[in-house]
Amino acid sequence: MSISGLQVISILNKIANVIEENKSYLCELDAAIGDGDHGINMNKGFIAVKDKLKDNNGVDIGDILKKTGMALVSNVGGASGPLYGTAFMKAAGEVNGKENIDIEDFIKIMEAALGGVMMRGKAEIGEKTMIDAIAPAIDVMKESLKAGLSSVDILKASKDAALKGVEYTKTIIATKGRASYLGERSIGHQDAGATSSYLILNAIFEQVKGIKEGLV
Template identity: 60%
Template sequence: MKAERVTEILLALGSKIEEEKDFLTELDNVIGDGDHGINMARGFKAVEEKLGTLQTSDIGNLLKTTGMTLVSTVGGASGPLYGTAFMKAGMLMNGKEEMNLDDFLSCLDAAVEGVKTRGKSVQGEKTMLDAMIPALDAMKQAREEGLSAPDVLQKGVDAARTGVEYTKTIIATKGRASYLGERSIGHQDPGATSFTDMLETVCACITP
């Protein structure tokens, strides 16, 4: 796919986040500080404005711009984390005008590494990584099995959803939810949820 299509998908992520804003905020109210949806929606609104004026065929540029805009508008922990994820992906796609499934998987790989480093976090701490890592693993495996791009993405979405369910069963040890200790059990992680929302959107966009 070319830059124009990537832009459409980035804008679709924003619409999805706007739709899910209240639900994400509600989730965050229970175990965090109740602003995840609000902050992400503000960030993606700014992304929409930025991308509207950006004329480029460089996909790296699109992703970097998205990342930098999120960093400078979202705040909280999600700003640096999602911002870093998109910036890492953007660095990987630097100068490229075409993006295929393998590129997408490499981008997600870079994004996961970026989030781990920025958040000093690993899988199993009730964070977005608990959706990101299983999704990435499932997609890599599906790719090896030779599945089509929409099918690969669907495997990723399924794994991410399972990851979100898994976050309900564990104690948060990172982020504001960690202050709750055992009281965080039973609640799904807002970051894992917003990641899954975004992956679902990508999947829907590329599925004919």
């Protein structure tokens, strides 16, 4: 299954809508162990992404992702802007000049995005961050591709793995960012960044499933 540049823009618009629907929830999660503004900041960023891409002709997916990253860096406050912005800008480098991408391209995009987040945040898996949702999602994508699953089933398995990663963040101590100040008191709370990463992956799955079924 191949996705066009214009369909990538439709996916990003879907992500923006999902973030807006969940901005209060993300703020509540963040308020427990952080600044409490993750949802507001992410919503502001993706509103800017929608505006940035509204006239894009979709011929270069690398350019679409680069513009998305730049909009997030410029408009999302706190640590999330640089992290998500870097993720999209690193992802862009994997698909420069491409008008269509497939699931193998998407895995490369996700790997580059994760590398960017780890580099920028100086974080590893197990530190109660967005990495705890993204890394297992990529691992499952690779396994599912080797097993011969369809693109939609690969994306479903990936977002399910990301949700398990979100649940995992409840069980560990935060060692990065403001949440790290709480030490053991951060146990029992899920990470807002891991949650927004899951929401993004779930939105991608739902939109691609809709495209395949001719519903969007």
